[in-house]
Structures are given as C-alpha cells and as structure tokens.
Amino acid sequence: MGERIDIPAHCFDSKPLFASPPEREVVDEVRAWVKKNPVYLWRGHTHSKPNAEEAGQIRYINDFVLPKGVESPCPCCTPHHAKFGKGYIAWFPLTGNVRLMGQDCFRTLNPEGHDFAVSELDERIKRESEQQFLLSKLGNIPAIMAGIRAAEPIAEYLDDLRDILGPRVQTLTGINLWSLVRSGSLNLIVETREGATSAYYATVAGATLLDPARRRYAKALLMAKQAIGAINLPFDPIKASDIDRSAAAKLMARGVNFAEDTLxxxxxxxxxxxxxxxxxxxxxxxxxxxxxxxxxxxxxxxxYIGANQKEAHVIPLNPVIDRSIPRLSE
Structure with missing residues (x-):
C-alpha cells in the first residue's frame, strides 16, 4: 500500500445532492473533472464509507477512467490510499449520495448489489447505444438503399471482370494473372552468393479483383439490402421492446457494415x-x-493484354468501370 493521502475533512461529509439518478451532464462533469483533479475533491462526491443500510441499494450510473498512471483512494475500502484507476459513478437512492469508487470495491460490502448494479449498467449502456445508433440511421434508410442500388451495376461488372481477366484471359493468352499478383506485390529474381532470391519491385493495386475465392460484390450488396429491408418500418427505437430493438440494431449494423465494406x-x-x-x-x-x-x-x-504487345488481345471495358462509387449517407 502506498503513502497515506491526507483527505480534507469536508470530503467525508454526506452530500445528498441527487434525489434521482444523475443525468448525462453529471457523467460528463465527472469524466472531465477526473482528467485533471483528484477524484475525492469532486463537488458531489461523498468520501465516507456507506453504512449497511445505505449500501443495501446501489446503482452504477456510468464508468470513468483516470489518466494513465493515476490512481485514487476508494471510499469503500481504502479512503486514504490510492487504489483504483477505473471507477464507477455510484448513486445511493436511500441518501441521494454519489460516490466515485473503484469498479470492484463495493463487492466486499454487498456482492449481490454490486453484481446487480453491474448487470443493470451493462444493459442500460447497451440499450442507449442501440437507441442512438438506430436514431442516427433509420431516417437515412432511403438514402442508404439508393446508394446501394446505384453501386449494384458497378458490383456486377467487377464480378464479371474477375471472370474475364481470370479464366477467359488465361484461355486466350495462357497467362494466369491471379498467380502473378495474388501476393499484392511484384518481385524480381535476384542472384546472390546464396542463390536466387526475390527482391521487391512494386505494389499491385486492386489485386483482390481477381481473387477467385472472394465473395461476389453483387451478392454482398444484396445481403446488405436484405438485412436493412428486414427492419419493419416505421420503427421507434425508444418505445420498442429490448428484443425488437436489439434485433433491429443488429440488422441495421449488418446491412450498413456489409455495404460499406463492399463499397x-x-x-x-x-x-x-x-x-x-x-x-x-x-x-x-x-x-x-x-x-x-x-x-x-x-x-x-x-x-490490351497478352504475352507481348504484338500478341495482345483487346478486352473492351464497360463504361460503368469509371462511375463514382457511392458513399452511404451518414
């Protein structure tokens, strides 16, 4: 245990400032405060250990992290010695007190209450995250779907081009382009005292176009449309049940990620x-x-492609190859 820290007496006074759970503004205030100031000096922090009655009910409002290398005393177990770097903003309903404490410290006082509070916080963070994600995306669904549709002709042609530059070119010229570029780099053979070795020459851009094992781009965009289209609209992420909201968030995330990664x-x-x-x-x-x-x-x-210029075959390119690839609406 490190050196004893002199904590001002007023820090141990009860501060029943919160008759109801602290709002987001308090969380932001705490997180800003602990970046530059001692945890125990925050205006709303009660540094005294909760008694058995007060410890009977607890709710973790949110978490906070101290700067790297900084630790703080904990009101529950080490009020005068630094112990934790990651903490919870803990609210005690019976008194209206808030304590900034280590994330595992309260377990020794009330294991069941601690576990319940952690579970409730995790569920609340997940619920709020899903709500905010859906609120940011649902209104953009028409624009997202329009962007995917605009990209489909390009995707279909790039899939066709893989077949053209793969099997067709190999049949015409005997050249297996994929075998030459699959590593993503071009090398030269260099003779050394130890024998022949490879030396880097240049990077190949877009070699994945030829990859015979990649998922077809058109199929990936279709999967994106199907995922987003499976959300029953109109959808209210605030009023929806946990099951329906989580399902909608997963569908939206899957569809958007598929589309963005594919584009x-x-x-x-x-x-x-x-x-x-x-x-x-x-x-x-x-x-x-x-x-x-x-x-x-x-x-x-x-x-033009062949073993040399005289033997080169002409492969006509579809004009869609030069179309702008859409960006999904934010």
Missing amino acids: AAMAQARLFVSVLNTATLRNWAEQENARARLYIRRDGLQL
Missing part, C-alpha cells in the same frame, strides 16, 4: 485496371529478371 473493396479492386496500375505491371514485366512476360495497357475503355 470500399470495390473502390480498391477496380484500381487493378487503372492506367497507373497496368503501367506498373507492364514495366515490371519488361525487367529481364521478372518472373513472367506480360503486356497490359489501359487505353480509354479498352484493355
């Missing part, structure tokens, strides 16, 4: 057929110590 993946994947990336691939293949011979060039909506 980001699409934006990255289509870089594979960009002028810059095809030039990188072409320049790499021109090196004497490259592992393969490849000619690939983007010219407008035409992609």
Whole structure:
C-alpha cells in the first residue's frame, strides 16, 4: 500500500445532492473533472464509507477512467490510499449520495448489489447505444438503399471482370494473372552468393479483383439490402421492446457494415485496371529478371493484354468501370 493521502475533512461529509439518478451532464462533469483533479475533491462526491443500510441499494450510473498512471483512494475500502484507476459513478437512492469508487470495491460490502448494479449498467449502456445508433440511421434508410442500388451495376461488372481477366484471359493468352499478383506485390529474381532470391519491385493495386475465392460484390450488396429491408418500418427505437430493438440494431449494423465494406473493396479492386496500375505491371514485366512476360495497357475503355504487345488481345471495358462509387449517407 502506498503513502497515506491526507483527505480534507469536508470530503467525508454526506452530500445528498441527487434525489434521482444523475443525468448525462453529471457523467460528463465527472469524466472531465477526473482528467485533471483528484477524484475525492469532486463537488458531489461523498468520501465516507456507506453504512449497511445505505449500501443495501446501489446503482452504477456510468464508468470513468483516470489518466494513465493515476490512481485514487476508494471510499469503500481504502479512503486514504490510492487504489483504483477505473471507477464507477455510484448513486445511493436511500441518501441521494454519489460516490466515485473503484469498479470492484463495493463487492466486499454487498456482492449481490454490486453484481446487480453491474448487470443493470451493462444493459442500460447497451440499450442507449442501440437507441442512438438506430436514431442516427433509420431516417437515412432511403438514402442508404439508393446508394446501394446505384453501386449494384458497378458490383456486377467487377464480378464479371474477375471472370474475364481470370479464366477467359488465361484461355486466350495462357497467362494466369491471379498467380502473378495474388501476393499484392511484384518481385524480381535476384542472384546472390546464396542463390536466387526475390527482391521487391512494386505494389499491385486492386489485386483482390481477381481473387477467385472472394465473395461476389453483387451478392454482398444484396445481403446488405436484405438485412436493412428486414427492419419493419416505421420503427421507434425508444418505445420498442429490448428484443425488437436489439434485433433491429443488429440488422441495421449488418446491412450498413456489409455495404460499406463492399463499397470500399470495390473502390480498391477496380484500381487493378487503372492506367497507373497496368503501367506498373507492364514495366515490371519488361525487367529481364521478372518472373513472367506480360503486356497490359489501359487505353480509354479498352484493355490490351497478352504475352507481348504484338500478341495482345483487346478486352473492351464497360463504361460503368469509371462511375463514382457511392458513399452511404451518414
């Protein structure tokens, strides 16, 4: 145990300032206070140990964390010695007192009350989080669904392009593009005293476009629409039951995450057929110590690809390849 801390006598006075559970403003005030000030000096903190009657009822309003390396005395167990860095804002209904205490300290006084208060706090935080999430998203559902629909033609073409640049190009040219770029980088073969080794040359952009194992982008967007569309509208997250609200929050989160992740993946994947990336691939293949011979060039909506320029085949590109990929409405 560390050095004894002299706590001012007034800190131990009862401060029945809270006849009802403290609101969010009090939580914000406490969290701001403890960043720069001793916990026990907060205006609403009662530093005396609760007696058996007062300890019979407790509610954890929220948590707080002290700055790294800082610890505070606890009114329940170590009133004069630093002990905790993570605490609870604890409200005692019988007296209206609030104590800022360590997150496990009250257990020794009332194990059942502590466990109930922790469970109630966890459920309340989850409920409030789901409510706020749904309130921020429900009004944007039409815009979100419109963004997904606008991206579907691009997704479908990128899925088609995987097949075109995979099996079709290999049939036409004998070149397995995926085997050349699957690592995401291009290397050159370098001879050393120890033998041949690989040396980094450049990064390949959008190699995942060709990945035969990836989920089809169009399917992922469909799954996003289905998840969001499964929410029964209109939906009131405040009045809804816990079961219905949690189900709606999961559907919304699943749909939005699917859509956002897929749109980001699409934006990255289509870089594979960009002028810059095809030039990188072409320049790499021109090196004497490259592992393969490849000619690939983007010219407008035409992609030339082959073992060399003379043998290059023309792959026409759908104009949707250059459409802006939508951003989902916040």
